[in-house]
Amino acid sequence: MLRTDFFALMELKNCLLATLSLLIRHKREFILAIKSKSLLWGMTLSVTLLLCILLLEGGTRLFLHSHQLQTLQIPPYQSIDPYKPNPYIVNYLPYLYFFIPKAHYQAVRTSYQLDYKINTLGFRGEDIPAKSSTGLKRLLIIGDSIVEGHAVLLTQGLVARLNKQLNPYGWEAVNVGMQGASPIYYAANLPRYLSLEPDAILLFIHENDLYEDRVREKSYQQLPVLDDDSFLLAKKSQGISEYSAFLKLLQNIWQSFGASVIKNIVESNLQINWHDAAQKKLDTLSPFLVAETLFARQWKMSAKYLNWIKQRLIKKKIPLLVTSLCTTTLAPGLDKAYQQHCHNLHHFTQKWAKKENIAYYSLLEVMQDTFKKYPVAQVLVTDDSHPTALTHQILASTLFLWLKGFI
Numbered sequence: 001m002l003r004t005d006f007f008a009l010m011e012l013k014n015c016l017l018a019t020l021s022l023l024i025r026h027k028r029e030f031i032l033a034i035k036s037k038s039l040l041w042g043m044t045l046s047v048t049l050l051l052c053i054l055l056l057e058g059g060t061r062l063f064l065h066s067h068q069l070q071t072l073q074i075p076p077y078q079s080i081d082p083y084k085p086n087p088y089i090v091n092y093l094p095y096l097y098f099f100i101p102k103a104h105y106q107a108v109r110t111s112y113q114l115d116y117k118i119n120t121l122g123f124r125g126e127d128i129p130a131k132s133s134t135g136l137k138r139l140l141i142i143g144d145s146i147v148e149g150h151a152v153l154l155t156q157g158l159v160a161r162l163n164k165q166l167n168p169y170g171w172e173a174v175n176v177g178m179q180g181a182s183p184i185y186y187a188a189n190l191p192r193y194l195s196l197e198p199d200a201i202l203l204f205i206h207e208n209d210l211y212e213d214r215v216r217e218k219s220y221q222q223l224p225v226l227d228d229d230s231f232l233l234a235k236k237s238q239g240i241s242e243y244s245a246f247l248k249l250l251q252n253i254w255q256s257f258g259a260s261v262i263k264n265i266v267e268s269n270l271q272i273n274w275h276d277a278a279q280k281k282l283d284t285l286s287p288f289l290v291a292e293t294l295f296a297r298q299w300k301m302s303a304k305y306l307n308w309i310k311q312r313l314i315k316k317k318i319p320l321l322v323t324s325l326c327t328t329t330l331a332p333g334l335d336k337a338y339q340q341h342c343h344n345l346h347h348f349t350q351k352w353a354k355k356e357n358i359a360y361y362s363l364l365e366v367m368q369d370t371f372k373k374y375p376v377a378q379v380l381v382t383d384d385s386h387p388t389a390l391t392h393q394i395l396a397s398t399l400f401l402w403l404k405g406f407i
Helices: 002-025 027-035 040-071 158-169 183-188 190-194 209-220 245-257 261-270 277-283 292-316 336-355 364-373 389-403
Strands: 104-109 112-117 137-142 171-175 200-206 320-325 359-362
Touching: 137 158, 158 171, 158 389, 183 190, 183 209, 183 261, 183 292, 190 292, 200 292, 209 261, 209 292, 261 292, 277 292, 292 320, 292 336, 320 336, 320 389, 336 359, 336 364, 364 389
Parallel strands: 137 171, 137 200, 200 320, 320 359
Antiparallel strands: 104 112
């Protein structure tokens, strides 16, 4: 990215200097030409500028094309452990990270072997049709690996089940879940979500979201900027930069060096101390548990991303619905700190949603009842701790009853 930016900026500088030199050398002639209403030097200047623009545009397209192909080359199909670095995921601003579109691989653990097919927009599943072709209102479901359907067949996931339940009511549920996602990720990827033209958005808050936010904030400033992000957008912007690779590059350079809302939130949060003795003790149990003494502070940090999402959706007149979910923290036999973490998450999410006048539903009691009714092996996938197909079914049925009140 930096080499491409440097090339473009140097070409722009050279063209501007050449144009300035031309004006200086022919200053007198240019003034006389204007006075005599001659178009000669005006045409010369116009042609020079046009050639510069064409050279810049051609050079930018050439370099961006070769750079993009190298960066997003799809690795060959192979089996991978989903808990190790995934070669089918790349890390770039403004979206933090995403699946390489059209990637195909197999996720393997001792308890499952699942094919992962990534669509043209970088989400798991089949290609998402244009909204106009469906004749349905669109509920976009945003979340982490649970929404993505990790460790189960895509058809067994809660989004696929909700989609079948909602269709008779004139709605479709579209899955844009991404493993490891959290509020910072949802805020950064909002342009991708909006390009899918949702009529409403359901956002999942999960038990490890605060931890994931802190991890992403640490690495945010080291991430490179994507040269061209248009291939990740379902509905392209109609701005002039969408037709010019050079103008798009200048726009990306401006975004990478200029201030942005997400960048400002990250920089602000990095100044906050969120460690104490209680947190250090909890870290020995699990890195994603948040000490009760720090929960309010960490929630406030992550809520900044949620507030920005809410504000953007209000401007677009798109309703936001929120649900919170705990899975492993409610499993029986664990240290009481796990359940305390889950209850804190429920409390702060509910309090925030009420303050912001956002429709909210907690899945806390549903998961508690599920663990009471079924053994852990039927609730969470063995050697993985993600929800089983049975749990996805329970979650989908519960959410559908709640969603019926909005559709």
